[in-house]
């Protein structure tokens with residue numbers, strides 16, 4: 469049986485699945501319930517000077533039949549007194565000494581940072597997570613993403629924390645920045661032991677078009693919120709990859725953003741995360757999702773021959789290259805399986821209107837379309853829109869002997885450099901005459 473336990477920057481946990489700092493980690497009651505269900509760790513709802521929240525405070529992006537594909541909130545940090553939270557951290561650690569309890573922290577002055585670090589450690593927290601990510605409410609008070617967007621300030625605050633911390637310090641980054649590696653590097657320079665990302669993305673999740681007020685609705689007004697859930701996973705994974713590939717960061721990464729099953733977790737691990745954190749999926753489906761995440765991951769690891777999480781971390785990173793390093797001589801084209809095709813013709817319309825007019829319709833009674841090989845550029849749009857699994861496959865046409873990259877072509881001087889260059893990539897692609905688009909009378 470593979471070993472799911474982790475030692476994340478010195479924080480030990482029976483498995484890599486942690487709850488992110490958010491409503492599911494608001495109290496000792498919830499965290500104990502989660503640990504009993506099987507979660508390995510929990511990052512406590514951010515501690516600080518307690519706030520006052522508004523209602524309502526959530527908005528949802530529902531896509532077709534999927535509710536909460538994207539989720540937005542305007543909630544702030546904990547609204548509970550510090551002493552209550554600290555007492556409960558202590559209690560949780562008594563019942564679950566082997567699970568990881570990480571205290572998320574957000575305060576203002578150096579004195580406050582020193583005090584809250586000591587308080588959290590005295591309560592028994594195994595690690596500290598510094599919340600430099602909150603994109604609403606707290607940033608207007610000079611905290612949260614206001615710090616995460618200023619690498620120099622972030623570095624300074626991390627170093628304040630490190631002046632007194634004896635437990636590992638995780639720096640939680642905001643995605644509301646153009647280059648995530650800048651605060652990542654600052655976290656390292658300040659002495660941080662690990663980074664976690666992403667916090668929520670600044671957003672407006674929707675507008676009530678009858679009353680002209682965005683969501684969430686607060687007495688006829690609203691404000692920008694923080695976006696999370698499955699919709700943000702691609703953004704989060706790209707940022708995790710960017711940090712994992714940056715030699716100037718070189719810190720353990722806790723991946724967060726849209727994770728709701730073991731597959732999502734595996735993807736983050738392959739891109740460089742060594743623990744994962746979950747918020748929206750638990751708010752949607754409850755702590756019980758862990759009961760499928762653990763065996764799912766174990767089965768995957770067994771199939772792939774991985775014994776430990778460490779063996780998997782970053783396995784996809786060598787395959788993430790710059791565009792200029794991709795092989796321009798790799799050529800594929802679409803192929804339709806006559807046996808599997810249900811004749812919906814979604815591929816036809818996608819290629820006809822949105823790609824390269826490389827799919828034809830027969831007029832012999834069958835609804836199965838055909839590929840016009842010489843027009844197909846191998847973009848794979850048709851295979852993405854086809855509703856039947858593996859009905860459209862992409863078939864390799866080059867012999868694999870040539871590997872010509874943009875970088876290489878640039879070096880050899882064989883790239884287009886003028887507007888009407890003979891080396892243009894699309895020069896030999898067939899396109900219909902414009903007027904043939906008009907309805908024939």
Ligand SMILES: Cc1cc2nc3c(=O)[nH]c(=O)nc-3n(C[C@H](O)[C@H](O)[C@H](O)COP(=O)(O)O)c2cc1C
Nearest residue numbers: 488489490514541599667696697725726746747748
């Ligand atoms: C309602 C809500 C409250 C949150 N509160 C906090 C918080 O107090 N501290 C923090 O660091 N992150 C907070 N987050 C951000 C989450 O920890 C997490 O970074 C983000 O939701 C992305 O993960 P997900 O896609 O799994 O939800 C909150 C998120 C939500 C939805």
Ligand code: SF4
Nearest residue numbers: 809810812813815854
């Ligand atoms: S989208 Fe798929 S199933 Fe539909 S016609 Fe095209 S190949 Fe057939």
Ligand code: SF4
Nearest residue numbers: 819844845847848850
């Ligand atoms: S791969 Fe692209 S160009 Fe080729 S048939 Fe499909 S949609 Fe058309």
